């Protein structure tokens with residue numbers, strides 16, 4: 001632990017924004033704490049947010065449930081960024097319903113009886129609900145090992161989260177594009193749900209985004 | 225405790241309970257009809273049975289807790305009776321002494337015996353011993369329950385937490401042995417520091433007794449310094465108080481103290497009694513002369529040396545703060561009032577009660593509401609969350625209490641690094657972060673539903689003058705102080721049309737501001753830099769009025785609420801105390817095993833809370849500079865552990881925030 005030349009991966013008060021998390025990568029094998037998977041995912045994203053294959057390359061001997069769970073946490077977290085941008089433009093009086101194409105109106109499942117929430121509320125409620133579920137001591141008491149029954153809960157979160165992307169894409173394209181350019185989040189998410197067959201292909205209604213990485217062989221069992 | 229994993233066999237839609245079940249027009253997964261099978265039913269029944277057993281055991285524990293409480297209250301009553309008897313006896317003693325004195329005086333003056341009615345010394349009462357049988361019975365009972373609970377798989381941790389709570393109720397300090405003895409040592413000695421802090425301390429350590437102390441202190445308050453009488457009274461109380469700490473070592477206590485043994489909580493002492501006590505000490509000599517129980521009233525004056533306890537380097541300057549303390553005697557009367565209000569909070573051992581889970585990444589800051597049982601957390605996941613501790617979701621099967629956030633604040637475009645509650649306005653809070661903006665928030669009401677429609681009015685003004693990450697916020701008297709990596713600290717009037725009041729910058733300092741706090745009734749600002757410099761700015765002139773430096777980067781600075789003392793936390797594991805007048809380092813101590821990252825002072829300035837990357841929270845007695853309690857609270861993410869700690873201004877809550885994305889509240 002204390003070997004003199006050791007690197008301390010910390011953000012110290014007073015440091016510049018550009019130095020935030022600017023520390024050398026730590027090999028996954030050397031991460032010995034309970035948040036190792038989150039650390040690895042964030043570290044790989046920081047290195048290059050557009051390198052989807054690297055970001056979604058699961059370490060050997062990693063429990064897949066935890067891997068998917070931590071990625072979904074990261075997606076929901078980064079979606080806060082999209083939501084902040086949407087808040088300024090997606091108003092309840094203009095986007096009265098959660099829609100993508102005109103085909104469906106999505107009901108917000110965060111309420112006792114599903115409600116026709118305006119798009120911005122749908123977005124916020126879905127993320128708040130996801131935060132509750134993914135941090136629930138009942139379903140996800142550990143971040144090292146996750147029961148199969150709880151892994152099954154990730155699918156419905158993913159489906160709803162995808163609607164946030166699709167609403168932004170079809171109704172707030174400028175915001176979507178600017179956000180996507182910075183984060184590659186929707187591309188990464190699409191890659192993720194396809195790779196692990198979490199969402200069936202028919203639901204993925206967004207046209208292929210440029211330079212999207214083709215996926216050859218989906219792995220993992222179907223959860224959708 | 226492990227939740228049962230079979231709850232989804234209940235046949236109900238578990239998903240809907242947490243609000244994320246699939247319910248939309250696509251309806252990909254229409255619910256299948258439930259098929260009953262014998263094994264399924266058996267499984268269900270088994271599961272239900274286990275659940276009921278668990279609940280039952282929980283009731284048992286609750287009952288034990290209540291029984292403990294009853295016993296505690298009974299003991300308390302006994303103690304109060306004892307105290308009353310004791311006081312009555314003291315009054316009689318005093319009367320007796322007075323009469324003797326008068327007699328002597330009369331005899332000297334007129335040469336004849338004065339005829340006074342009753343000249344017998346008051347009779348001595350037999351000392352009250354604790355009932356050992358009762359104790360044994362108690363232990364046995366608890367042992368039984370413990371065994372039973374273990375059989376049915378109740379985890380040790382919960383038992384420990386519960387027993388801690390029971391012990392807290394019983395007023396027994398359950399620190400580690402070494403710390404406990406430290407604490408005791410200090411208790412026995414710390415009256416020797418004839419300081420304001422020393423006097424205030426007493427109220428805290430001995431919770432229930434503060435009424436007496438308060439009375440006594442305010443009684444002699446107008447006098448400059450401590451008179452001999454006051455000292456005597458305090459010394460008297462000291463050995464009353466020691467009884468309490470030494471409950472388990474009754475045999476060690478000499479005869480003098482024996483008759484106080486069961487005293488736990490003092491009853492309210494009116495002014496008469498208090499005067500009597502004062503006079504009593506005046507007359508100690510007379511009593512000794514007059515025979516009787518003179519011995520009992522010989523007042524032990526504490527020796528002049530102060531021992532600040534074996535707390536590493538704490539011994540360097542044991543009396544340093546004591547000297548400072550005398551500078552602000554005038555501040556104290558207010559402090560006493562507040563102290564009375566929250567006295568209960570510091571007597572006890574803190575135990576974890578709520579775990580706040582909802583953030584997706586490290587929680588950088590935590591701040592309590594000025595008066596409600598509510599708090600706000602700020603996280604690297606770009607959000608802040610508001611929590612109401614009184615709206616808990618009773619977790620269905622587990623013993624803990626789950627709190628769900630009341631509201632999620634989204635506006636920052638990067639990690640939120642710091643947070644301040646509005647003062648004096650309690651319905652607002654401020655946040656700032658890596659994105660260089662300061663956000664003013666209008667807090668939603670404590671009854672808001674997290675799934676209410678979005679109300680843009682929650683977002684107040686945005687202050688954008690900083691050009692780099694903002695690491696610290698402090699709010700006082702309607703003004704806001706920020707410290708940023710752009711090299712400046714700024715003073716704001718957040719809702720004014722031109723909010724920026726002053727920019728505090730010092731070109732000779734190489735580092736960037738890491739933390740800032742108001743000082744000296746918000747007329748000054750203490751700004752700590754990441755090169756170890758600590759500057760005190762006058763807010764009228766924006767000029768530096770005090771400059772101190774130390775070798776290690778500073779992570780936090782707090783100014784003492786009543787004394788001209790600044791406390792800083794450092795990378796080199798130290799906490800340092802600075803005289804805000806002379807700039808002298810009054811005290812420095814190694815406080816943790818790793819960098820100290822969080823600092824909070826209780827509203828009366830008697831206790832200090834610190835957090836560290838070593839994942840522990842420590843509570844310090846500011847007078848003796850000794851650690852009173854240590855709690856290991858969080859897990860590491862990379863090399864970060866705890867990122868912030870907080871005291872509730874008026875309620876008995878403390879909180880910690882960690883890199884693991886959790887915030888914890890202790891009661």
Ligand SMILES: [Zn+2]
Pocket residue numbers: 089090091095119120167171172
């Ligand atoms: Zn919209």
Ligand SMILES: [Zn+2]
Pocket residue numbers: 108109110111115117121122125675
């Ligand atoms: Zn909704």
